[in-house]
Amino acid sequence: MHRAEIKVKENAEILYNALKYEEAPRCRTKFELEDGRLTITIEAKSVSNLRAALNSFLRWIDMLEKLMAKIK
Known part of the structure; x- marks a missing residue:
């Protein structure tokens, strides 16, 4: 099983x-x-599945942070 963690401090609750x-x-x-x-902990049996999920969550986080910056 392959595993990755994403840790975020700023705007964590949002x-x-x-x-x-x-x-x-x-x-x-x-x-x-x-x-x-x-x-955010992600576990997958294959590296490619882990990479795909990691990329998705990182893109969502990036999009949300950009959106919050525009709102402020």
């Missing part, structure tokens, strides 16, 4: 609420919000 229902095919995802920090 990102948690926006992403906690997202799923990645052929991957197991876990979202934790603790001490103002969001941790």
